[in-house]
Amino acid sequence: MALLPPRVRRRVAAAVTALLVPSVALTTSTSFAQSADAKASLADADKAVKSKDWATAARSFDAANKADPSSAALEGLANAYFQGGQLGEAFTAYTEWLDKYGAKAPAAKKKTAETRLKELGEKTSAITILVNEAGAQIVVDDKPVGTSPLLGPLRVVAGPRRIRVTKDGFLPFEQAPNIGGNTATSVQVTLTSAATKGKLVVREKTGKPIRVTLDGVDMGDAPWTGEVETGQHEIGARAAGLVATPQRVDVERGKTHDVELVASANSASVKIGTSDAKGLIYIDDKLVGEGSFIGDIPAGTHKLKITREGYDPFEEELVVKEREPLARTVTLKLSSTISTGPVVEVERLEGIYGGFGFVGFMTPGGTGSSIENQCESKGDYEALVSCEAPGGLGGGIGGFVGYHWDPVGIELYLAGHYDQRTMNNDWNAANTDPGLGPDPARLEEFNLRRLGGMAVARVRLTWQTPKLRLSVTGGAGVSYRTMYLERMTTAKDGPPVRDAYISDGQSYVSPVVAIEPSVMYRLTPSVAVSLGLQVFFETPSSFLNGRETPKTQPEPGHSLGLRGLSTPSYELASNVQVFVGPVLGMMFGP
Numbered sequence: 175m176a177l178l179p180p181r182v183r184r185r186v187a188a189a190v191t192a193l194l195v196p197s198v199a200l201t202t203s204t205s206f207a208q209s210a211d212a213k214a215s216l217a218d219a220d221k222a223v224k225s226k227d228w229a230t231a232a233r234s235f236d237a238a239n240k241a242d243p244s245s246a247a248l249e250g251l252a253n254a255y256f257q258g259g260q261l262g263e264a265f266t267a268y269t270e271w272l273d274k275y276g277a278k279a280p281a282a283k284k285k286t287a288e289t290r291l292k293e294l295g296e297k298t299s300a301i302t303i304l305v306n307e308a309g310a311q312i313v314v315d316d317k318p319v320g321t322s323p324l325l326g327p328l329r330v331v332a333g334p335r336r337i338r339v340t341k342d343g344f345l346p347f348e349q350a351p352n353i354g355g356n357t358a359t360s361v362q363v364t365l366t367s368a369a370t371k372g373k374l375v376v377r378e379k380t381g382k383p384i385r386v387t388l389d390g391v392d393m394g395d396a397p398w399t400g401e402v403e404t405g406q407h408e409i410g411a412r413a414a415g416l417v418a419t420p421q422r423v424d425v426e427r428g429k430t431h432d433v434e435l436v437a438s439a440n441s442a443s444v445k446i447g448t449s450d451a452k453g454l455i456y457i458d459d460k461l462v463g464e465g466s467f468i469g470d471i472p473a474g475t476h477k478l479k480i481t482r483e484g485y486d487p488f489e490e491e492l493v494v495k496e497r498e499p500l501a502r503t504v505t506l507k508l509s510s511t512i513s514t515g516p517v518v519e520v521e522r523l524e525g526i527y528g529g530f531g532f533v534g535f536m537t538p539g540g541t542g543s544s545i546e547n548q549c550e551s552k553g554d555y556e557a558l559v560s561c562e563a564p565g566g567l568g569g570g571i572g573g574f575v576g577y578h579w580d581p582v583g584i585e586l587y588l589a590g591h592y593d594q595r596t597m598n599n600d601w602n603a604a605n606t607d608p609g610l611g612p613d614p615a616r617l618e619e620f621n622l623r624r625l626g627g628m629a630v631a632r633v634r635l636t637w638q639t640p641k642l643r644l645s646v647t648g649g650a651g652v653s654y655r656t657m658y659l660e661r662m663t664t665a666k667d668g669p670p671v672r673d674a675y676i677s678d679g680q681s682y683v684s685p686v687v688a689i690e691p692s693v694m695y696r697l698t699p700s701v702a703v704s705l706g707l708q709v710f711f712e713t714p715s716s717f718l719n720g721r722e723t724p725k726t727q728p729e730p731g732h733s734l735g736l737r738g739l740s741t742p743s744y745e746l747a748s749n750v751q752v753f754v755g756p757v758l759g760m761m762f763g764p
Contacts, residue, residue, distance in 0.1 A: 212242030228258030367428020438472030531759025557604030568593020
């Protein structure tokens with residue numbers, strides 16, 4: 175430009191200025207307008223936040239961010255979504271804010287965003303919706319989310335979601351998948367045409383003048399196009415001096431099928447069939463019949479093929495001579511090699527089942543008898559030198575029968591049990607009240623025996639593989655027990671005198687709660703060996719027993735030689751009875 179004369183340079187500069195100044199002014203004006211719109215939207219958003227109108231706040235923050243993208247607008251939008259319960263939108267907004275502004279944001283704001291994003295990640299999931307047709311409207315939970323194909327996955331709240339996809343000319347698609355938390359889910363949408371008919375386009379390969387026939391009905395000159403009902407149709411041709419091999423076509427709803435006929439001036443009548451009237455017949459790779467075919471075809475060499483599932487395909491060249499009828503009957507041969515994919519058997523827990531088991535158990539909580547309680551309060555008895563009340567042991571056998579509805583079974587469990595515990599006391603001489611006088615120094619050995627059974631209605635949950643079965647049962651029922659107390663007393667001083675005391679049986683009825691997890695090894699599909707752990711609880715003093723605890727009656731008349739011996743009433747069971755032990759057994763059925 176320096177080479178130009180001064181007058182020309184001034185004119186060029188003036189022209190450039192005239193062109194640039196309006197553009198700069200317009201850009202500056204637009205920028206100021208956007209900034210003003212953003213400020214106004216932010217002000218509206220702040221008012222909505224103060225009144226906790228989160229829907230309005232979200233709209234205003236979104237408008238501000240679109241007018242003039244900023245950290246404040248996007249952060250406010252994410253917070254409004256979060257507070258308003260729009261968790262999927264909040265996850266997306268917080269993710270975008272951290273990507274764009276997180277690196278330079280204050281630590282406190284960044285930590286808040288990261289904390290909320292982690293919380294939202296547990297409550298929401300990514301869902302990818304793939305549609306076979308472009309331009310389809312996609313709605314999730316009655317909210318439009320865009321048209322197919324979507325730019326990427328959507329973030330939605332975990333739980334059942336309702337997806338609806340629509341497009342003109344297609345049947346609507348609806349699905350309600352149950353979305354898990356913090357997972358990725360893909361939904362494949364296949365839209366099908368709403369048309370009830372299919373379309374046929376029929377041509378003669380070389381353009382010869384023929385008239386098209388559809389299932390024997392003349393439809394007009396070729397090329398011919400028309401809509402027909404779905405299903406199988408026979409397409410043929412009529413023309414003076416010309417003939418074409420007919421074809422069979424399976425017409426599908428909403429689809430277009432092209433059929434090409436080959437017409438020839440020379441033809442012959444052909445009859446082809448199979449010995450059992452089954453199998454698909456093809457001439458020149460065109461389906462012409464099933465089981466049999468009768469018609470005129472052009473003279474010349476044609477390829478005949480007949481197929482049937484489970485049989486070897488039949489193929490040969492068919493030589494058709496002009497005006498010479500041809501008949502052919504084919505007997506198909508069973509396939510010598512039948513290849514199948516792997517057979518996958520799906521086992522279902524369905525039907526009647528049963529089993530039995532042997533149980534051994536402990537009673538770790540004790541029975542709450544007078545002897546045990548006395549030992550626990552040993553310090554309250556001056557004459558009680560020492561005592562022992564070890565845990566009890568027992569065992570039993572049980573059986574069950576039920577019905578499975580995969581994976582839940584309902585069953586009745588019946589069992590019989592026996593348990594006992596031995597307790598020892600060492601006493602110095604002492605007065606008793608009531609009593610016959612001072613009780614002598616003595617050693618007491620107690621045997622507390624219990625026998626009975628229970629009936630429990632149980633629910634069983636089962637998961638299995640070809641070799642293993644895991645099962646958990648739980649239920650409630652009722653038990654009936656009878657308890658006996660035996661006491662053998664031996665004098666500590668003087669001659670070794672003894673006294674034996676055996677109580678009458680004391681019974682109780684109690685509610686029962688039982689739990690039994692187990693693992694089983696399947697010997698056959700319907701027989702398994704099981705190992706489990708049985709836990710059950712009873713309350714002897716329940717309403718079923720009139721709130722009474724089983725206890726013995728006082729029994730006078732006992733002595734150690736010439737010295738009297740008190741035999742008071744003993745409580746046999748007073749607290750919650752706990753039984754815990756392994757179960758070894760077998761299970762039969764599904």
